[in-house]
Every structure is written in structure tokens, then in C-alpha cells.
Amino acid sequence: MLGDLAHRATASRLMHYSGLTLKTNRIPVKTASADYSVYVGNDVFPVLRRQMASQSGRRVFVLSSAEIWALWGRRFLEAFPAGAQPTALFLPAGERCKRLAQVERLAGELAAAGADRSSLLIAFGGGIVGDLGGFLAAIYMRGIEYVQVPTTLLAQVDSSVGGKTGANLVAGKNLIGSFHHPVAVFADIGVLQTLPDRELRAGLFESVKAGIIRDAALFRFMEKNAEKILARDPAALERVIAASIRMKAEVVGKDERESGLRMILNFGHTLGHAIEAATGYRRLLHGEAIAWGMLAALRIARARGTATDAECARMERTIVAYGPLPAFRASAGRLIEAAGRDKKNRAGTRRFVLPQGIGDAVVVEDVTDAELEDAARWVLARARG
């Protein structure tokens, strides 16, 4: 659905509304095939309301979870004119429901409700709602437009930007999906008030990642202000979220399909994904597994000297400051085997992202079996709790 003319036309329509006076950050995302904005602020619903007012004549659907809907559904619906309330669809909670069977059910509900090619879908929830909702929009009638309204920190700083959508197979997470960009993203800091503490921390690990791989200023801010950020100080959170999104938007703008630069976003992911797989996706949140994966990658970076000992120590300390990182157990063999199977690897290569100092990273394909095994054993020893 990339490059779709209708898509672009509406993206422009959504962007060029007039009279925005609210204190909201607008972060542009420009890729070869898409051009849209991410709005970040303490209350972005009024911006959503203005944009929805200009969508008259088209059917609007919202995909959410029962939990988010109970907490924030009324606030969300206020963004729509009285006569143009969206039709709500729901996805049951949990990674288990991020499957094609749900996509099929939801597509059937869209069809039954009369959704056509000009309809708009809004994904209002965490990463699972966003990924599956984006995928539903990507394949319903070969692609309809969608908007992301992410309600977890992880979804705001990571999955809602960049156009990756997907569903899981039994064989692995996100093994099916599409690249399909939203026409706009609204990251509201207000909805984070109800986010469980553990999920907040899991999202912050991705922001620490953003700092380590590409934004030294963000890293230093997070290094110095962990207490304030963890206490959900709105200004501090806004700074972290906006900087994380800016970093991702810039990287995705330069490499939409992950053929080069975008790979650095996978810092912590080679072993992080393996840890998720080896623990059956039950023990750790995604961000927590990535935090463990980052510590493992730092172990390799330190041994190779791609970053100095002092820099590695600062990066490790800052990751740990946003913990606790939950304990887990797994066999080293399984972890190593899973790291080799990661879908980010092309035929036979084993790809690692290693920091080069703070705010810079490099993708390498020459990590040896011995290095991988050492990092895996080190993480397992440390994670035993």
C-alpha cells in the first residue's frame, strides 16, 4: 500500500489543517513511500479532534482493547463529532491473540459494517493493537488508511512509527506482516498515567537504546534524570518520547526497508529475540528482553573495544537504572540456537549491532561462535537472579 496516491493525498489533508495552537510536538516522518506526522504532547486528543472534523464522509473504525477502552474510550470518543462516532472493534489482550485468525475475524467485522477502500482505521492501544491493526489496514481490500494512537510507552517510542505491521505464527513472532505506514500518529502522554510501572520501564529501555545508538544528548538526559523520568514527570517524559521518535523517524526516513542504516535499531535484538523465544514469550516483556540483549551486546562491544570500558560501564549502568530487569533461566544452547534463527538474519549470517562509543553504533556480521557463546553464558549467569 506504500506509494498509494490516495494514501498520500489524505496524509496531506491530515497534516495541513490550520490554526494549531496547542503545545504539541509535530515530528515529520518522510520516507520514499510515505509522508506523515507524529504528534507528541500532554494532550493530543484536541489535535486528533481537529483532524477528524475534516474527515466527514468517510467511515471511521477504531480497533482497541477492552482495557484501554474502559480507561480512555470516553476521552477518545470526544475527538469525534456527535454524528460521526467511529465503529469500535476489539482485540483480546495478549501476544497469543496477535494471529491471523483475529485478523480474519476483524476483517469480517469491517466488511459486515460496510468498510470500503476509503474507510479509515484507528489503532488505539499498545503495540499488539498497533501492529495487528496496521496489518489489518494493510491487507483489508489491499490496503486502507490507518492512524496510530499508541497507549503504551513502548508503542509510542518504537512500534507506532516506521510502517512495520505484523502478526505472529506459532513458529515465531512477527513472521508475517507488511510495511504499511500510518497517515498520522498521536502519542499522548496523558494516557501513560494508567500504564503499569513495569510497562513504563520496558518502554524506557527502548529510549535508552535510541540514545546509545544515535542520540548522545538523549542518553545523557536519561543517564542524569532516571528518577524524574520514572516518576513520570510530564516534561521529562515528553522530552524522552519526542527525542526517541525523532531518532526513529530520521533512521526510517533514510532506510525505510531496513537494507542498511535501519538495522541499527536492532541493537539488543539478536539476543533479545532469542531470550524471548527461549523463555516462551511469557517471562519477559519485549523491552525487558531487549534490555538483557543490549547488556549482552555491550559485553561483546567491550571485549572487542568498539567502545571504551568507561563508555560501556555508563551504558550498562543507565540500562540497569531503568530496571529491575526480571530474572529468567534458559539453556545456553537454546539461546544460541535461537539467535541463529532470528529473521533479521539473511541466509547464514549472524548480525549484531555494537555501540561505537555513546550515540553511535555499527552493524557487524562477524561475531564468532565463541563471542556469542560467551555473551549468552554471561547474560544467563547474570539473569539467574
Added chain:
Amino acid sequence: MLGDLAHRATASRLMHYSGLTLKTNRIPVKTASADYSVYVGNDVFPVLRRQMASQSGRRVFVLSSAEIWALWGRRFLEAFPAGAQPTALFLPAGERCKRLAQVERLAGELAAAGADRSSLLIAFGGGIVGDLGGFLAAIYMRGIEYVQVPTTLLAQVDSSVGGKTGANLVAGKNLIGSFHHPVAVFADIGVLQTLPDRELRAGLFESVKAGIIRDAALFRFMEKNAEKILARDPAALERVIAASIRMKAEVVGKDERESGLRMILNFGHTLGHAIEAATGYRRLLHGEAIAWGMLAALRIARARGTATDAECARMERTIVAYGPLPAFRASAGRLIEAAGRDKKNRAGTRRFVLPQGIGDAVVVEDVTDAELEDAARWVLARARG
């Protein structure tokens, strides 16, 4: 997956092999996001063989049907080096199996067999294998490359070119899908030897359509040579197939996403789709329903005078010459209702393609309820048998 650099790189790799001396038509398809070739000839397997020889190092998978595999599997496998035979996956026969549950099963089989982002999928079969195989390739790991080797006339002249892939919902055909172009298409006239007569005719209706909407020379050739073509004269078939593909390639090249010109390909589809829906997709083949739909559209064109009576009579006679068009029964109300629900319609409009003489067509949105009802009743009376 459109615009994917890897995709383009391989498309070029596939095209620029050297030393082709076989009598094979190569028809280029160039769109904003893809650039590939369709090979048409009495024996295109040697061309496939040459291209596969240059794919060493990547895993190749083939999706087929048991029926086609039994008839042509051995011939197909000869195209592969001894040490690089593709892994075969199978789709059960019938429109009923063009569903997400099969996509999920097949994606699981790909994952279990170790398919990665650099793997290649070949769809070797009729339209259902091609559409579902293309969709599987579109969403497996967010898109892998695929090749079409269509084995029915309908798939050769229509569905294998243009990048539309899809699956059915209970609510309707092709309600989910992606735009995902193949990296090459091989239309072999030899495999049509085993095609049932009724399916040959159903495919030829689409070629008559190609002549009516855009290629007067093709129309005249089909008007004069029905007997020879229906007798499967290889030279006559080759001319019809190559001209039909050329027409489609040209239209898709100018309007990849069906925002304008490509809509003319839907001549006969507004009522054709409605007839398929109203008869539960069981009574008629797709091409047969389109033939009835073309006759209905000609009824409207004749009444409006967009084509002369004499031209309309020639077009009707030529459609009927490739019949018989099987009888069917349906209620006029259901047909009209289904015509309004067609997914090709954007919010509220009713879109018809009407011939303007022979070899030219126009898309209109102002067909009245009365015109639609007259056309529906006329077709139903004629189809009663």
C-alpha cells in the same frame, strides 16, 4: 514490499541473463514500484531453467496444486539443477481454500523449512494458487520475492500480471490482499494442453475483454479466428495470450494502484462480481460471470449510445462465440444489491466500465438505478437458459 531494493536487484538479475535464443515473447512490465518480464511461449521452461541456474545460494519453494503437480510437476522440476530442487508446498483445490487459514499453514511450513527473507517462492498453478501464493510471498517476513508460473489461460492473461494478490473472506472474494509484484512471470502455452475446455473458454472471455477495452486488433483477430483459437492452435493462442498480457502490462504500467486507467480492466466486473456472489460462487467460473457482466454492460452502452448498435452487436457476438455461457438463476433484487456492495466502489458510487466503440472504454459513475435494473433483468432473462 513494492519498491524493495532487493526485489528490484533480483528482478534485474532475472532479466539480464544472456544467450536466450528460444522463440519466446518477452513482455516488459514497468510500474512505479516494479520492473519485470512476462515470458510467453510454447515452451518457456528452458527460460525458467536458465534463470534458476543463476539463483544459487538462495532457497527456492514452489506452491502448487496436487492436480497440476501430477500433470506437470516433473517438467517443472527439470528447470532446476540437480542439487537445487525446490521444496514443494501444496494448496488444496477450490475457491474455498483461498483463505487465511491456508496462508497461515503455508507460512508455518515455510518457517519450518527454514525460508528466510532471501528465499524465493514460485506459484505454479491457476489463479487461486497465484493469488494466494502471491499474498503469502507479500506477507511472509513482510515480503519475499516470488515468480508466477500460471497454468490456466485466465491466470496467464489476467491474474498473474499486475501485482494484485489476495485471499477470500466469508463476506466476499479477495477482500484481503496486497499489491506485490512477481519478479518474473512464465506463461507456458504447452501446459494449456491439459486445461479443461470450459476453463479455456472462461480465460478467453478475458482476452475478448482486453480487445474490447483497448486492443481493436486483438478483438478483430478473436472475432475472425474463434474456431482456430478454441481448437488450441498454438500460434493463435500465443498471439491472443501475448496481446492480452501486453494490454494489461501497459495499463498497469500507467496506473499501478487502480486510481484511474486501470479501472477499465473491470469491464464486465460490476455485474459479473454480483452474479458470482448471487450464485454463491458455485455455478459459474469467474470468466463466465464476467462474460455475462460484459453483455450486461453492453446493454447499457447500447442504450446510452456510447457505442453504435453495430459495434455492440459485434462485441456481443464475439463474446458469445467463446461460449457457451452457462445458464444461472438469481433474484434481480439480490443482483442489484450485490452490484452496489462491490469493493471496487468507493463510498456510495456505482462504477461501470462502458465500451466506446471497439478497442476503447470509459469509466462512468452515473449509471442510474433504472439502467442497472434493466441490465440486471435483461441478463437474468437471457441466463435462464
